[in-house]
Amino acid sequence: MNxxxxxGFAAQRALIPALYGGGIPALSAxxxxxxxxxxxxxxxxxxxxxxxxxxxxxxxxxPHEVAHAVGLAxxxxxxxxxYLLGGFAPGRMVFVNGAYAPAVSEPATHAAGITFQPLAxxxxxxxxxxxxxxxxxxxxxxxxLAALNTALHxxxxxxxxxxxxxxxxxxHGAFLAAGDDKPRAIHPRALVVLEEGAAATLILxxxxxxxxxxxxxxxxxxxxxxxxNLILLQEESxxxxxxxxxxxxxxxxxxxxxxxxxxxxxxxxxEVHAHLADRHAEFQLDALLIxxxxxxxxxxxxxxxxARDTKSRQAxxxxxxxxxxxxxxxxxxxxxxxxxxxxxxxxxxxxxxxxAAMNTRPELVIHxxxxxxxxxxxxxxxxxxxxxxxxSRGIDLPEARRLLTRAFADEIIDRFPLESVRRHLHARxxxxxxxxxxxxxxx
Amino acid sequence: MTTxxxxxxxxxxxxxxxxxxxxxxxxxxLTVQQGEVHAIMGPIGSGKSTLAGxxxxxERFAVTAGSVTFDGxxxxxxxxxxxxxxxxxxxxxxxxxxxxxxxxxxLRTALNSIRKANNKPALDAMEFLELLKARARMMEMDxxxxxxxxxxxxxxxxxxxxxxxxxxxxxxxxxxxDETDSxxxxxxxxxxxxxxxxxRSPERSVILVTHYQRLLDHIVPDFIxxxxxxxxxxxxxxxxxxxxxxxxxxxxxxxxxxxx
Numbered sequence: 001m002n003x004x005x006x007x008g009f010a011a012q013r014a015l016i017p018a019l020y021g022g023g024i025p026a027l028s029a030x031x032x033x034x035x036x037x038x039x040x041x042x043x044x045x046x047x048x049x050x051x052x053x054x055x056x057x058x059x060x061x062x063p064h065e066v067a068h069a070v071g072l073a074x075x076x077x078x079x080x081x082x083y084l085l086g087g088f089a090p091g092r093m094v095f096v097n098g099a100y101a102p103a104v105s106e107p108a109t110h111a112a113g114i115t116f117q118p119l120a121x122x123x124x125x126x127x128x129x130x131x132x133x134x135x136x137x138x139x140x141x142x143x144x145l146a147a148l149n150t151a152l153h154x155x156x157x158x159x160x161x162x163x164x165x166x167x168x169x170x171x172h173g174a175f176l177a178a179g180d181d182k183p184r185a186i187h188p189r190a191l192v193v194l195e196e197g198a199a200a201t202l203i204l205x206x207x208x209x210x211x212x213x214x215x216x217x218x219x220x221x222x223x224x225x226x227x228x229n230l231i232l233l234q235e236e237s238x239x240x241x242x243x244x245x246x247x248x249x250x251x252x253x254x255x256x257x258x259x260x261x262x263x264x265x266x267x268x269x270x271e272v273h274a275h276l277a278d279r280h281a282e283f284q285l286d287a288l289l290i291x292x293x294x295x296x297x298x299x300x301x302x303x304x305x306x307a308r309d310t311k312s313r314q315a316x317x318x319x320x321x322x323x324x325x326x327x328x329x330x331x332x333x334x335x336x337x338x339x340x341x342x343x344x345x346x347x348x349x350x351x352x353x354x355x356a357a358m359n360t361r362p363e364l365v366i367h368x369x370x371x372x373x374x375x376x377x378x379x380x381x382x383x384x385x386x387x388x389x390x391x392s393r394g395i396d397l398p399e400a401r402r403l404l405t406r407a408f409a410d411e412i413i414d415r416f417p418l419e420s421v422r423r424h425l426h427a428r429x430x431x432x433x434x435x436x437x438x439x440x441x442x443x
Numbered sequence: 444m445t446t447x448x449x450x451x452x453x454x455x456x457x458x459x460x461x462x463x464x465x466x467x468x469x470x471x472x473l474t475v476q477q478g479e480v481h482a483i484m485g486p487i488g489s490g491k492s493t494l495a496g497x498x499x500x501x502e503r504f505a506v507t508a509g510s511v512t513f514d515g516x517x518x519x520x521x522x523x524x525x526x527x528x529x530x531x532x533x534x535x536x537x538x539x540x541x542x543x544x545x546x547x548x549x550l551r552t553a554l555n556s557i558r559k560a561n562n563k564p565a566l567d568a569m570e571f572l573e574l575l576k577a578r579a580r581m582m583e584m585d586x587x588x589x590x591x592x593x594x595x596x597x598x599x600x601x602x603x604x605x606x607x608x609x610x611x612x613x614x615x616x617x618x619x620x621d622e623t624d625s626x627x628x629x630x631x632x633x634x635x636x637x638x639x640x641x642x643r644s645p646e647r648s649v650i651l652v653t654h655y656q657r658l659l660d661h662i663v664p665d666f667i668x669x670x671x672x673x674x675x676x677x678x679x680x681x682x683x684x685x686x687x688x689x690x691x692x693x694x695x696x697x698x699x700x701x702x703x
Contacts, residue, residue: 383539384502385539386539386541388500388501388502388523388539389535389538389539389541390541390549390553391500391522391523391524391527392499392500392523392524392526392527392532392533392535393524393527393549393550393553393556393557393609393613394524394527394528394553394554394556394557394560394613395524395552395553395556396522396524396556397522397524399552399556400524403544403549403552404541404544406543407541407542407543407544408543410543411542411543
């Protein structure tokens with residue numbers, strides 16, 4: 001690791017006292033410990049098995065200062081915001097460079113028992129709840145980049161639903177990177193706690209510009225029979241290094257369904273950890289990766305079946321053009337005694353260019369009997385016979401390619417729970433198919 | 444039928460082979476006037492489907508000699524979608540299943556692509572739906588097929604009906620129907636034939652490619668051509684089909700191994 005990059009990470013410790021929670025000893029200590037754990041561990045390298053498909057060299061070569069909070073005052077920013085957020089949800093919090101932007105947020109008012117507010121405010125009002133969960137499941141010793149986030153995040157999204165609250169309207173956390181001419185680091189954070197019997201839908205979107213390192217950490221705790229639909233939209237710019245870590249803990253009967261679309265970024269990693277801690281917990285992941293130009297996507301999923309009669313299903317589709325790379329590393333671990341586990345995993349890739357490539361690594365680690373696990377992977381090009389069929393009906397080649405590519409991706413998109421999100425993704429995916437080299441937001 | 448006008452389709456001494464493979468068409472000449480129905484018959488491997496594929500623009504065939512003029516244009520210089528835009532339609536022997544695209548969406552995209560290429564305004568969703576429903580009734584197709592993925596899970600008969608539905612929507616000048624009768628039971632065959640007959644008009648020509656003469660009981664052609672070894676070895680009227688039925692292709696092949 002480059003000396004100035006190392007020194008840069010070490011020096012960032014000085015930022016901690018000024019960040020939120022500075023007056024709460026438990027949070028200050030959490031940040032300090034996390035920072036120390038990160039420095040001890042360092043930036044993961046592709047030499048490590050868990051990070052085999054990661055391309056994080058830029059972090060070790062160039063110091064990335066933590067980005068400053070900036071306002072969204074200009075007309076261009078406002079126009080950009082409208083373009084980006086075009087009406088997913090009435091309840092929306094916007095974070096710019098990791099800091100809450102109240103001027104463009106509309107968190108809406110909610111029924112008693114629902115808390116949807118910035119983490120910094122929540123830490124002041126509900127300190128015990130926040131300290132009980134924050135940084136616990138994404139433990140600093142095991143998750144180095146999440147540790148860096150724990151140490152340095154400016155703010156974040158906090159969603160708490162007390163039992164029996166099942167709000168219909170979705171919540172949206174929009175994380176924008178407003179880069180400048182220097183490499184910057186941004187640490188978006190989200191903490192979601194649904195108590196017994198609660199249900200919610202949450203969108204987390206990531207967009208922006210600049211040569212930024214965006215390092216989101218998301219912790220989810222679901223109580224008994226709680227249901228979370230979590231939508232992750234990654235549409236970063238083509239210079240962005242994006243590393244999201246998600247950890248979900250599920251109590252008995254809880255359901256967590258993650259819908260992830262990873263469209264942008266230079267290198268984008270989505271790391272999903274799910275712990276099915278009690279009976280009848282169920283986890284589903286539907287993920288779509290769209291790669292073009294020299295983009296690299298890395299989807300890493302670690303599903304732990306720790307109790308009897310738990311279920312998981314992972315379905316990934318990747319569309320790779322240009323000289324892009326995709327990787328899916330999915331591991332299902334079934335603990336001793338977790339009989340009646342049912343786990344499925346599938347990964348299908350559409351390779352549109354001879355220079356694009358997909359790596360798939362399914363792993364099943366099974367320590368129980370009476371377990372049903374299945375996995376499958378396919379790779380293919382657009383079917384020439386289908387292309388000819390469409391062309392023979394008058395549809396030109398670019399449109400025929402778009403139709404067939406969309407049809408492939410739509411199987412995942414159509415499972416996203418909100419019409420507004422599906423519409424948004426259809427438009428974005430069409431744009432990417434037509435112009436595979438353009439990621440992020442048009443200038 | 445005689446006419447002094449330019450033929451709709453003029454195939455002259457066409458030679459073609461599978462890319463990197465052996466020659467399959469060895470000098471086909473065929474003239475189709477507007478409004479005529481031609482049947483092309485022949486044993487398996489005689490080149491019938493190759494001829495249909497070459498005319499529609501399949502990339503796996505390479506034309507090595509000869510020419511094809513369609514409605515005044517050099518057909519072989521056109522991409523498949525341009526051929527479709529000028530009014531050529533291929534009914535597939537094996538219609539392709541396309542998961543994830545509904546039949547209705549596919550057909551509207553196709554029709555509007557062709558209309559756009561001909562400088563006609565696109566049909567909006569409502570106008571198109573009216574047209575589609577009317578044509579589906581003609582083909583006795585359950586409307587539920589319109590919202591299902593193209594050909595996915597369709598039976599053999601439903602796929603062929605869907606081909607003729609597409610033809611009815613796109614209203615080509617020349618429809619080449621490649622073994623549209625294969626895999627059909629008699630009821631399905633009658634529906635498909637009725638659909639084709641309903642679309643017969645003085646402005647529309649049809650080339651029926653078939654192995655069996657039974658299709659010709661239902662769609663009566665003006666001319667019949669028999670292909671063997673990549674050449675047309677016999678041409679004639681309706682009687683030729685009956686003769687073939689009596690004697691089989693062996694009779695033609697034995698007597699027709701040299702150009703007729």
